[in-house]
Amino acid sequence: MSARFPELAGKVALVTGAGRAKGLGEAMARRLAAEGVKVVVTDIGRARGPEMPVTAVGTEEEMAQVAASIREAGGECTAMALDVLDEHQVRAVIAATVERYGGLDILVNNAGIGYLMKPILEMSLSEWDAVLGVNLRGAFLCTKYAAERMVAQGRGGRIVNIASQAAKSGFPFASAYCASKHGMVGLTRVTAIELGKHGITCNAICPNHVTTGLGAWQNEYFAKALGLTLEAYLAAMKGRIPLGRPGLPEDTANACAWLCSDEARYVTGEAMNVSGGEEYH
Ligand SMILES: NC(=O)c1ccc[n+]([C@@H]2O[C@H](COP(=O)([O-])OP(=O)(O)OC[C@H]3O[C@@H](n4cnc5c(N)ncnc54)[C@H](O)[C@@H]3O)[C@@H](O)[C@H]2O)c1
Numbered sequence: 521m522s523a524r525f526p527e528l529a530g531k532v533a534l535v536t537g538a539g540r541a542k543g544l545g546e547a548m549a550r551r552l553a554a555e556g557v558k559v560v561v562t563d564i565g566r567a568r569g570p571e572m573p574v575t576a577v578g579t580e581e582e583m584a585q586v587a588a589s590i591r592e593a594g595g596e597c598t599a600m601a602l603d604v605l606d607e608h609q610v611r612a613v614i615a616a617t618v619e620r621y622g623g624l625d626i627l628v629n630n631a632g633i634g635y636l637m638k639p640i641l642e643m644s645l646s647e648w649d650a651v652l653g654v655n656l657r658g659a660f661l662c663t664k665y666a667a668e669r670m671v672a673q674g675r676g677g678r679i680v681n682i683a684s685q686a687a688k689s690g691f692p693f694a695s696a697y698c699a700s701k702h703g704m705v706g707l708t709r710v711t712a713i714e715l716g717k718h719g720i721t722c723n724a725i726c727p728n729h730v731t732t733g734l735g736a737w738q739n740e741y742f743a744k745a746l747g748l749t750l751e752a753y754l755a756a757m758k759g760r761i762p763l764g765r766p767g768l769p770e771d772t773a774n775a776c777a778w779l780c781s782d783e784a785r786y787v788t789g790e791a792m793n794v795s796g797g798e799e800y801h
Contacts, residue, residue: 522554523554523555523556524555524777524781525555525777525778525780525781525782525783526556527781527782528552528555528556528557528777528780528781529555529556529557530556530557530558531556531557531558531625531626531780532557532558532559532560532617532618532621532622532623532624532625532626533549533552533557533558533559533560533624533625533626533627533628533780534559534560534562534613534614534617534624534626534627534628534662534666535548535549535552535559535560535561535562535628535630536562536563536602536604536628536629536630536631536658536662537562537563537564537578537604537630537631537632538561538562538563538578538583538586538628538630539561539562539563539564539565539578539579539580539582539583539586539599540563540577540578540582540586540733541582541585541586542732542733542769543578543630543732543733543734543769544630544682544727544730544733544769544772544773545561545563545578545628545630545631545682546561546586546769547768547769547770547772547773548628548630548680548682548769548772548773548776548777549561549586549590549597549628550590550593550595550773551770551773551774551776551777552626552628552776552777552780553590553593553594553595553596553597554593554594554595555777555780557596557625557626557780558596558597558621559590559595559596559597559598560597560598560599560600560613560617560620560621561583561586561587561590561597561598561599561600562583562599562600562601562602562613562631563577563578563579563582563583563599563601563602563631564577564578564601564602564603564604564631565577565578565579565580565583565601565602565603566579566580568603568605569650572633572650573635575737576633576634576635576734576737580599580601583599583601584599586599587599596621598620598621600613600616600617601613604629604631604654604657604658604659604661604662605653605654605657605658605661607661610661610662610665611665614662614665614666614669618669623669623673623675624666624669624670624673624677625670625673625675625676625677625678626677626678626679626680626780627662627663627666627667627677627678627679627680628679628680628682628776629658629659629662629663629679629680629681629682629704630682631654631655631658631659632654632655632682632734633650633651633654633655633697633734634697634734634735634737634738635734635737635738635741636650636651636696636697637693637694637697637738637741638693639692639693640695643695643696647696648695648696650696651696651697651700652696652699652700652703655697655700655701655703655704656700656703656704656707659681659704659707660707663679663707663711663722666679667679667711667715667718667720670715670718670720671715671718671720674718675719676718676719676720676721677715677718677719677720677721678720678721678722678779678780679708679711679715679720679721679722679723680722680723680724680725680776680779680780681704681705681707681708681722681723681724681725682724682725682727682772683701683704683705683708683724683725683726683791684697684701684726684727685726685727685728685729685793685795685798685799686698686701686702687701687702687704687705687724687726687791688702688705688726688791688793688799688801689799691742692745693741693742693745694738701726704724705724705726705791708722708723708724708789708790708791709789712788712789713789716788721779721784721785721787721788722788722789723779723784723787723788723789723790723791723792724790724791724792725772725775725776725779725791725792725794726791726792726793726794726795726799727767727771727772727794727795728761728766728767728793728794728795728796728798728799729757729766729767730766730767730768730769730772731754731766732769733769735766735767739753739754739757754766760798761795761796761797761798762796762797762798763796763797764796765796766796767794767795767796771794772794775792775794779792
């Protein structure tokens with residue numbers, strides 16, 4: 521894909537949770553790299569703790585493959601392991617990014633847990649903490665240290681938080697997920713208010729159901745919980761979407777690139793739906 525926003529060439533971006541092929545993080549990293557951005561693709565690298573199924577983890581190998589395929593397409597990209605729950609790692613990876621590429625202009629808080637879905641009456645405290653931890657504490661930590669660097673550089677910056685339709689509406693069996701994504705919108709607004717004077721914008725993107733990444737897992741869970749086949753569940757979902765199809769990772773990547781561009785310089789504190797019209801408040 522050719523560059524749409526030439527002003528992005530040479531900027532430096534760090535994308536969290538971007539190590540899985542077909543994930544939203546991978547699509548955003550790929551799109552930013554196509555715009556000439558030097559991209560650091562990060563992910564946890566291996567499962568931590570009993571709650572994390574191996575299938576939900578961007579492994580070191582997958583992350584390396586994502587970075588290699590972005591380089592093969594002509595982009596500048598490096599992979600680094602980063603557990604967003606670990607303050608020390610967050611600081612170290614931001615320092616390594618600056619050392620590698622000379623600065624940091626864009627942070628995309630994309631890492632997320634979506635697979636711990638249960639009715640409130642069955643959800644354990646440790647499951648709740650795991651979801652809130654990655655989805656919210658992780659975004660806070662990365663925002664704090666990336667913003668520290670952007671403020672010191674004095675050339676502004678962009679922070680893009682990948683929230684969800686679950687930041688605007690409630691979904692059954694997703695109390696921790698919805699609470700974390702609603703919280704992310706609050707974090708977005710406060711970050712926008714506090715950092716605006718430094719020329720740093722902060723916006724959230726709220727995608728609806730994507731059939732890849734953790735969305736695939738959630739769709740299967742909802743279908744089962746509602747006693748439907750996956751096909752029947754997806755058909756009903758499609759029927760609720762005015763534009764008639766589920767979201768694609770590229771839809772979120774397009775919104776992300778625009779939010780990072782000069783065209784979006786007067787847009788901050790927003791929680792932008794990318795949902796084919798399914799969500800509109
Ligand atoms: N797929 C959808 O339908 C959908 C819809 C709306 C929002 N989202 C959001 O998009 C983001 C990306 O999700 P995806 O669907 O691309 O799935 P994904 O599984 O590809 O991405 C999530 C990534 O987060 C990583 N991660 C988990 N714990 C981590 C930790 N402690 N530190 C660093 N990384 C960690 C995982 O390894 C994984 O690579 C998530 O925040 C998700 O909530 C997804």
